Amino acid sequence: MVQINVYFVLFVCLYHVSFSHADFLSIKDKMYMNIKADYPCFLRLNGTNKVGCTSSRFGNVGTLHFVSNITDLKGLLNFGTAVPYIVALTPKMFTDQVLQSIELNTTKINGVVLLMNGTNREIIDADNLQTMGFTPEDTCPNRYSSSTSCPMSPWNPHGSSILLKGWSFPIFIIYDKETIKEMFNCFKKYNLPTNNQNDRSLCTVELKSHMYAAVDSKTCIRRTVMSYENIRPIKFCDPLGDKNVYWSLKELAASTPNKSVAIVAARLDATSMFQDLAPGALSTATSIVTLLATAKFISEILPYDEAKNYSNNIMFMLFNGEAYDYIGSSRVVYDMAKLNFPNDNVKLQLDNIGLFVELSQIHYDKEIVFHRPKKYNASENIQNFISIFQNNLAKDGFNIIESASSSIPPASIHSFLKADAQFPGLVLAGFEEQFKNLFYHSVMDDANSIEFTSADISNTLAKISTSLGSSLYSFVTNSTYNGNNNVDPEYIKKLLDCYVKSTNCTLFQSLTSLPLPDRPPNYYISIDLITNTITTLTRLLLSSFGSSKIESVLNEEDCNTYETKPGFSALWLKGNFYNGCYSTTSNYTDAISPAFIIPGYDLSSPRFSTWTESVWQEVQIRMFLRQSFQMQIIIFILGNFLFLLSFIITRKIYAQSDIYFTNQEVNSVTS
CATH class of the missing domain: 1.20.5 (Single alpha-helices involved in coiled-coils or other helix-helix interfaces)
Structure with missing residues (x-):
């Protein structure tokens, strides 16, 4: 019983x-x-500083308040009673002045949400950003790692530099219209009017994006190394890094003659304040597209069987991590000095380069500007290239300008000029004294910034690519290209579709059967343990130019172990067009700063990039209704009363336990 x-x-x-x-x-x-929290501002560090955002360990909680102008912000800071607050800002209010005001008053405001209520074009028009610009970068990007000083008139005049400052509060960006609507309705229903807010329940937001790293790269890496001595080591940060990608017209030989290689370069990366949001349309993508179209064009007008008869060669190079003190290009120069570029067999050096042409922010306007260090840069190859290129584009109505400035804009060529002031290079840019891109390194630098739907952009890039290809043809053959081939604007449109609109595009689908994300590429370099999706896809695309199919190899496993002749590599392509193992001159090189491979390197030294990215575990946004102060007091008192009551009852029962439990045992035995 x-x-x-x-x-x-x-x-x-x-x-x-x-x-x-x-x-x-x-x-x-x-x-x-729960609010979708895919795009937090996160922490990055270099040898002397940290930039970006972090929350407290358990998140920052504050009363939600929408700020539409400076007057609202000042009123909140001076008269707000329900502190701390989480403020919701529109892009026009997302300025250095506003964020600095918040930084100085973190006891009153301890978090920011940036609301993108509409398409970027709608936001630009509504907030008048076409006039004031929206770029969080420095006015002179990479100012401390360039070979020339910043000009009096800065390259990026609209730069606010908020990307390069450390903020002690979390910042998130929100795109979903329904979420923004619910947040505003919650604010309007519970938080207005702002007087006597502590007397009622308030709409509240929690932002959680705690970053493990602190101080600078040197400190963060030292802490990581020290933690390896523990049973459960903790990683605090990772070096930024990825891969550079290259393709050559013919194989690079071990015995390359001096001045026989022309390098056509562009950067493969961009950045912004927010995780996974670095669209880089005009900052990066238009130059990549121009380079790729040129590579395909030269492979068609000068196929391998003809190119191998000439001593000169062309190498197309995409550098990664250039937004962070030229990580990719500085590594190439370092490897060249160590006789390790692009590998131990070829050992290409600076003396082998006879021409270096870099593409930067190619614009849809019919204008091209030459930037070069005139004091030293007067080689025959440079002069011939400028003459041919200029004559070709002039026929198409382009305005060709040679910059009179002694400064070179932010570009990979700086890494080479620091190693050799007489390096034979120049930059082909879509701007002269200042960037035309008003949204440089921002979330706004998307398809709208290059007028993606307009035919002007595809026609302009096609003509530039054709002229560039014809000029390179002359470098290799020492003769003029008289053919009728041109870069097709329709092919440019396909490239732009992949590099600006969505990676799930026709060209990439032809190369791989892997699922591709249906969104614009993210051009942020990320950490050295990860190869960016766009890096991998670009290498696949380059491998399709002038490659030959290896018919004897029938599966990917055999392709990966297939030994090609020197200067080539075997690559498996399996899409809805290419299917098989192909021999290609394309390959990767490391885009990791020499600072992280040189034993005992002083990370506070400015010689090489020392950028790292903080590790974090969880990001979260939650909205809830916080009870009034009086109700919190009542709940606290009631909770304490119930605790004491339960303690007294438990104590009473325990004191009389011999009565209750003894009687029960007696009754059980009796029955």
């Missing part, structure tokens, strides 16, 4: 415990509204 009663009691207890747990979860779900 006693045993049955015990089982019955246990069953009832377990039933109620499980019921209470399920009920608890439902209450929690009703209390909090």
Whole structure:
């Protein structure tokens, strides 16, 4: 009888415990509204500083308040009573002045959400950003790692530099219109008017994006190394890094003559303040597209069987990590000095380069500007290239300008000029004294910034690519190209579709059967343990130019181990057009700063890039209703009363336990 009663009691207890747990979860779900938190501002560090954002370990909580102008912000800072606040800003309010005001008053405001309510074009028009610009970069990007000083008239005049400052509060960006609407309705219903806010329940937001790293790269890496001595080591940060990608017209030989290689270069990366949001349309993508179209064009007008008869060669190079003190290009120069570029067999050096042409922010306007260090840069190859290129584009109505400035804009060529002031290179840019891109290194630098839907951009890039290809043809053959081939604007459109609109595009689908994300590429370099998706896809695309299929190899495993002749590599392509193992001159080189491979390197030295990215575990945004101060006091008192009451009852039962439990035992024995 006693045993049955015990089982019955246990069953009832377990039933109620499980019921209470399920009920608890439902209450929690009703209390909090989870908001998609895919795009936090995160922490990056270099040898002397940290930039970006972080929350406290358990998140920052504040009363939601929409700020539409400076007057709202000042009123909140001076008269707000329900501190701390989380403020919601529109892009026109997302300025250095506003963020600095918040930084100086983090006891009153401890978090920011940037609301993107509409398409970028709608936001630009509504906030008048076409006039004021929206670029968080420095006015002179990479100012401390360039070979020339910044000009009096800065390259990026609209730069606010908020990308390069450390903020002690979290910042998130929100795109979803329904979420923004719910946040505003919650604010309007519970938080207005702003007087006597502590007397009622308030709409509240929690932002969680705690970053593990602190101080600078040197400190963060030292802490990581020290933690390896523990049973459970903790990583605090990772070096930034990825891969450079290259393709050559013919194989690079071990015995390359001096001044026989022309390098056509562009950067493969961009950046912004927010995770996974570096669209880089005009900052990066138009130059990549022009380079790729030129590479394809030269492979068609000068196929391998003809190119191998000439001593000169062309190498197309895409550098990664250039937004962070030229990580990729500085590594190439370092490897050249160590006789390790692009590999141990070829050993290409600076003396082998006879011409270096870099593409930078190619614009849809019919204007091209030459930037070069005139004091030293007067080689025959440079002069011939400028003459041919200029004559070709002039026929198409382009305005060709040679910059009179002694400064070179932010570009990979700086890494080479620091090693050799007489390096034979120049930059072909879509701007002269200042960037035309008003959204440089921002989330706004998307398809709208290059007028993606206009035919002007594809026609302009096609003509530039054709002229560039014809000029390179002359470098290799020492003769003029008289053919009728041109770069097709339709091919440019396909490239732009891949590099600006969505990676799930026709060209990439022809090369791989892997699932491709249906969104614009993210051009942020990320950490050295990860190869960016756009890096991999670009290498596949380059491998399709002038490559030959290896018919004897029928599967990917055999392709990966196939030994090609020197200067080539075997690559498996399997898409809806290419299918098989191909021999190609394309390959990767490391885009990791020499600072992280040189033993004992002083990370506070400015010689090489020392950028790292903080590790973090969880990002989260939650909105909920916080009770009034009076209600919190009542709940606190009631909770303490119930605790004391339960303690007294428990104590009373324990004191008289011999009466209750002894009688029960006696009754059981009697029965």
